[in-house]
Amino acid sequence: MRTLSNHIILYDAECPMCRLYTGAFVRNGLLDSNGREAYQQYSGTACTNLDWQRAVNEIALVNQATGEVTYGVESLLKVCGNALPRLAPLFRWKPLLWVASKAYAFISYNRRVIVPAPASETPFHYQPSFNVRYRVAWLLFSWILTSCILASYTGVLTVFLTKSSYWREFTICGGQIFFQAAVIFSYKKEKAWDYLGNMMTVSLAGALALLHFLLLCVWLNLGWLACALFFLLTVFLMLLEHMRRCKLLGIGYLMTASWVLYRIVILVILFSLKP
Structure with missing residues (x-):
């Protein structure tokens, strides 16, 4: 599998599921060893056009060379498509993208009730939106x-x-x-x-x-x-x-x-x- 270099994925440090699958991306070589960072600690200097609220709701993937940002299921499929290039056309298939985006939103907007995190004394100023x-x-x-x-x-x-x-x-x-x-x-x-x-x-x-x-x-x-x-x-x-x-x-x-x-x-x- 190929590594998606010079990209960083921003995950929710308070979400155990987010820590799990982004950590798996790094451990299995889909991203660089420094290819993930909690959005709570991200400075944003490499990407001034980051939509913070959207990044909190939908995991963001930042191209550190160009500053381009993808969000949500597109971020995940971009990582997987780079690792498995033969499946990349499937990941761009619109019906699959539609189903995957709905499934992703279903999990993402409910992640804090599926696996709750302890309340923080100093919560991040952006929190997941309620839908x-x-x-x-x-x-x-x-x-x-x-x-x-x-x-x-x-x-x-x-x-x-x-x-x-x-x-x-x-x-x-x-x-x-x-x-x-x-x-x-x-x-x-x-x-x-x-x-x-x-x-x-x-x-x-x-x-x-x-x-x-x-x-x-x-x-x-x-x-x-x-x-x-x-x-x-x-x-x-x-x-x-x-x-x-x-x-x-x-x-x-x-x-x-x-x-x-x-x-x-x-x-x-x-x-x-x-x-």
Whole structure:
């Protein structure tokens, strides 16, 4: 693979995902050893026409010789196209660019709720913009995927619960979103969208853990008891992660209390429906 020399990619130092993939570019020789820098530390002397807000929202790639800047998915595809020249025409194909740009924006505008960073005492004067469309898209994506996984997993817990369906899990997950939204919008409206994004990341992470264990149960033919114990362990870990994220957001324990209350009420209802 060829190295894209004399270029520097500007990443978000507060984003673990950004640190990971830009570091991989350098380690694998796609960029020079000094080919990345956190935008929080970048002086900008080599590129006076840098759009700082756009660079914060969409990762910027600066040509240090000419001062040319590309942003977002174009930056990533430029690095990959240089490393894999045979695929460069594919990376310039407009339908692929459109899909990739939407996927990139979906992740980029939600990166702080997918993997949150500790609050800084001296935050950088440019912060990622909030885009309500992509936040709602994240909530819907997590809602649908979590519902599908839970509908499959609760099928192995029919000793305790009535047989599940996708629509039941979809309703329960959606009810949690609307219930928590009502609480957070009346409690701390300015943190509402950040909280809801974090909450659904916790739900999705828990569902993905259950999916992996469900596949293991099928492969090893484990019984309902193992599935029930792992379900309880997953809920406990989700509770801890929910509390951690609420602490990072600075919203105290009220949202965790309402999160637990909703789940207890739903569990009581489900137990009461069991013949």
